[in-house]
Amino acid sequence: MNRIILRYELLGLLRDTRTIFLSVLLPVILLPVLLFTLNKFGQRATGDLDQTYHFGRVFPSPGLEVVTVSALDPNEFREMLVEDGEEMLKEGHLDLLIRLKKDEESDKQLGRDVASLYPDIGEMVERTDPARPVVELLYRSDRERSMRAYFKATDQMLDFREQRVKQLLADNNADIGVKLVAEDISTPQERAARQYGPALSAFMILMLLGGGSVAALDSLAGERERGTLSTLFVSSIGRPTIAWSKFCAVAIISVAVALVQILNLAGYAIFGFVDWPLQSGQGGVWGFVALFLLFSVEAIFTAALLLHISARSSSFKEAQLFFFPTFLVSFALSLSGLMPAFESASVVSLIPVTGPGVLIPEILAGRLDPLILALQCAVHLLAAYGLMKATIALMQREDFLGGQAPQHGKELVFEQFSQRALPFFALLCAALFVVPSNFAALSTLKGQGLFNQLVLFVLCPYLFLKFYGQKVRTAVPVKRVDLRIVLACLALIPLGQLAATGLSHLVGPLLPAPVKALEMMMELLDLENTPHWQLFFLIGILPGICEEFAFRGVLLHSLHKRFGPWALAFVVAVVFGFFHVNFFRVLPTAYLGFFMALLTLATGSVLPAMLVHIGNNSFAVWAMLNNMDFEGLPTYVYVVGFVGQLVLTGLVIKWGRGYPGTRWFKGDRSESSS
């Protein structure tokens, strides 16, 4: 970070009236409006006792008068004479229209019983000939008053009916034995937290994005457009330092927005303008501190996010176009507090902007969990750091200041191919989840074999390769390997099985295999009725070929210039693991996938990985058919499997010629660049 750039950056930003307006003035004006609205909503929920509603009754409706007069509170409901009730309801002269209707499931005996039990409404029953009468309430949901009148009238009529039933039971000396009472045991602070909390998170995100937007969008995109960024880049200060300095300036503005809002809130709470839950006690002070901390890290995250958008845009206008969807998505995420099932002690806390939406109501309710707060702070700061690294990487690109990309022909196309590979596989993964579960024919063993293996793992990656003009033979190298490597691969099959089973044991307590998932898998395999050759073909051979084509072939090739061999094997393994739907299978398959990726990188050929994959799967099928179980073996057997796997893989890495284009490649370097 450079002090001089930061100082002048802040000077320029503070002189921008748009920043001052969006960061300070607008929030100061909007916060009381928000609090006032939330208070009003709160009152709406509890009801306004002074309100008088007008209702009309459709004539002639003998007996209905008894019900309305007896049930409805005369302090709240006033009857109006109506001629055309529906018209008056439509025009807003009435809030509620009450009329009598015949029960569609008419039961004459029931009607007669009701008439005998309640003589005062006998006329009403007779009128409905003589089935049980239905009192119909007509209201308009587009009108606030009408809605409230409907809710109140329903409550009061149900109360009236309950009283009648009680009276009847008392008259007959009957006692149903159960008394139902309800009590809201939440504290006023907790109720207020529910009322303000979710909206506060969304409001802060709006203010942070709004306040930081002008500063951040102008800071890179605007300067790029004006040309001032190139003059900075020609100075002796490096681009990363420039990026961090600008980030600090935007972050300072954003944290200032957060501080202004906290002080603003505190002001309203202290002077009692709102029914603010934190206004008293020690919890209130800590609540404010926690809120400020949370808002500050959100401010830092939004600063990094906005700066990244700014770096991705070549002009201020383009940045504004990017800003709009970012704004909407962030706003939607910040509303997480409205989701009833979300708790802060869950995976929600790992998502920036979403976590605070859930945590803020908990802080307001006095249920602050310092660990969760620390976790959310760390998540926001890490995400901000990641975004800034991505921003710096963008700024380091030669074409950042405009002009064309410096790559040449094939290099440029390969880079695009490489950049879009992971999103493409994410799409495939989504298709793998969605399609078989929606098409019954594809959820069988054969259906999955055909669709998953042939369509998703061969056809789609093949089309992806072709779209970017990549050669299949280069992307999926099928090269002969030494006999000793083949022998090592054959030995890796049982060793890998043992090691993976040992790993499953190790993580079993953390990620237990759900019984239902295992049952579904056995149902899918249907060992008794499926011919054995089909099992070996559909589980052993086909995935061994097709999945290697997709993962150790296309995916590994697309990423081989972006990562070193170890990291590349890890990334390919993780992606491979996530394709194995059930969570408990992800780790063992990713583990085996890691070793298969290493084999491909070591030999420059997918054949060894195919051999091991086919061998592993076929071995598993054979074990299932023969009721062989690798569970419960002595621990040292698994350790031997693991050590043997390490040693043999190490030897293959030593013996292999390496993957062209990686640092493991031992052949002609010119071949690697082709």
Add this chain to the structure above:
Amino acid sequence: MEIEETQSPITVKELCKVFQDEGRGKLVAVSNVTFDCRAGEIFGLLGTNGAGKTTTLRMLSTLLKPTSGSARIMGHGVDKNAQDVRKSIGYLSTTTALYPRLSCRETLDFFARINGYPENKIENRVNHLVDRFGLTEYADARIERLSTGMKQKVAIARTVAHDPAVVILDEPTNGLDILNVLDFHKLMQELQEAGKTVLFSTHTMSEAEKLCDRIAVIHRGKILACGTLDELREQSSQRYLEDIFVWILDQHGEDPDAALETM
């Protein structure tokens, strides 16, 4: 062309820049450009729009990386010692590239500081530049309130704020009125007298004719001729630079009429 690599503040050897455009394919913006600028020399890159002047200057100012070839400024390679190169140069792009909400004085102070000018001398330096460029009246006014000519003056002052040994200017008189152009010419002479090396691009023949010690004619990314005005006159047997330019293009099989239309 002989290159005296060890003595020249700027040496450029077989510099190439190739862009890959998704729509148009491979674009050779600069091809095997070779020249050098001696200490205290004003060197002009003369060419039509799109000739490769700006790309060449952007490579020299480290904003772009050369595809091949080499360029050294004050002995530092633009590719491998970019930070050292940046410390030695003042660069003015085709736009004024100023911060609208800073004042003239603040702008000069900012650029002097970030380019490492000694802190205790900054105030005097800023005052000197304000005085030299006739900015006294507007020294504390925000840039956004200045006229185009004044902005260009501030931009040039900003370029030399840290007193660099090499000054690279990309079409510096664009948008200036005649009085400001004359003042700019005077500044060029002052810089030369101060021993600075000035490399600037222009497509104005008279400007190049008046200011430059040596001129390189660049067209379609290639240097077609390089030398003093007298040398070029001698080669072409033409009196005026315009005629010399046409002659050079003609000698290289280019269509001078088409080229002149883009000037």
